[in-house]
Amino acid sequence: MPFERTEAALDVAGVGHSFGPRRALDDCSFVVPAGAVTALVGRNGAGKSTLLRAAAGLLRPDRGRVRVFGEVAGDASLPAIGYVGQHAPLYPMLTVAQTLALGGRLNPRWDAAYARRLADDAALPSGARVGTLAPGRRARLALVMALAKRPGLLLLDEPLAPLDPVARTEVTGALMAEVAGRGTTVVLSSHVVADIDGVCDRVVVLADGRVRLAADVDQALATHLVAVGAGSEVGALDGTAIVEARAVGRDATALVRSAEPVGSLAWHRPTLEELLLGYLRAPGPEPERKVTLA
Numbered sequence: 001m002p003f004e005r006t007e008a009a010l011d012v013a014g015v016g017h018s019f020g021p022r023r024a025l026d027d028c029s030f031v032v033p034a035g036a037v038t039a040l041v042g043r044n045g046a047g048k049s050t051l052l053r054a055a056a057g058l059l060r061p062d063r064g065r066v067r068v069f070g071e072v073a074g075d076a077s078l079p080a081i082g083y084v085g086q087h088a089p090l091y092p093m094l095t096v097a098q099t100l101a102l103g104g105r106l107n108p109r110w111d112a113a114y115a116r117r118l119a120d121d122a123a124l125p126s127g128a129r130v131g132t133l134a135p136g137r138r139a140r141l142a143l144v145m146a147l148a149k150r151p152g153l154l155l156l157d158e159p160l161a162p163l164d165p166v167a168r169t170e171v172t173g174a175l176m177a178e179v180a181g182r183g184t185t186v187v188l189s190s191h192v193v194a195d196i197d198g199v200c201d202r203v204v205v206l207a208d209g210r211v212r213l214a215a216d217v218d219q220a221l222a223t224h225l226v227a228v229g230a231g232s233e234v235g236a237l238d239g240t241a242i243v244e245a246r247a248v249g250r251d252a253t254a255l256v257r258s259a260e261p262v263g264s265l266a267w268h269r270p271t272l273e274e275l276l277l278g279y280l281r282a283p284g285p286e287p288e289r290k291v292t293l294a
């Protein structure tokens, strides 16, 4: 099935899901355009894994709908998706070669030559048992398994979490090299801003199961500012534009939705970290309207 590039790779509309009394996702809506690399950012328990599982068709949400290249997420969308869960599930007793052979048997679109090349590039010894591989190698193997399916949409749940800093850049580099040439759409979850800075062109911030921000990274950075100054001055800013404000020593700082500085405060463009932290810390489902800092 060729993937239709003119429609959204992932369309999440009004998705809500609860586990018993615990609401994991609440009215989540966003679109991931085909070809984009999107970071799904949120604190522990924000709902990232639940959302990725719904996108992979592994969980049917209580409310709303998820579409992948126009198909409702589920059995029909599975061939289009490569999904790597949080703990990169692989069989520890199989060798690398046996793991790749199993991938070939389970996936109709499996590209065996591509899988071998990716495994060689990742320096994965074909006779080694998966259980004996270092975490970095196992993460590379999980990625090979997902990529060799030739998916249109790659969903990666904290793919870098178990890795040391060198392995992180290695895996990110390998992933980006592979997806850039093919236009594969990627959604990856992460806690670590350094891992996604320069890697992702879009970002979705989840907090308490709600989407706080879903935007193109460059556009979001260009339409926000950080104000620093006396608490009374920061508190006097237009509350409807403030994403998050807090006291820092004797001063106060605020992340503001605005392209132009106003007044006598010190202003600067946010770094990606400042932008994401502002949305992660923003109180409640709606950005704060009244700020008291003085």
Ligand SMILES: Nc1ncnc2c1ncn2[C@@H]1O[C@H](COP(=O)(O)OP(=O)(O)OP(=O)(O)O)[C@@H](O)[C@H]1O
Pocket (backbone or CB within 6 Å): 019, 022, 023, 024, 042, 043, 044, 045, 046, 047, 048, 049, 050, 051
């Ligand atoms: N199978 C489940 N049964 C009960 N509660 C669950 C289940 N899966 C997730 N939850 C709860 O739903 C909420 C969202 O969990 P989820 O794993 O999606 O968050 P997350 O952002 O991926 O967190 P982390 O970064 O810690 O992996 C959490 O409160 C979690 O405890």
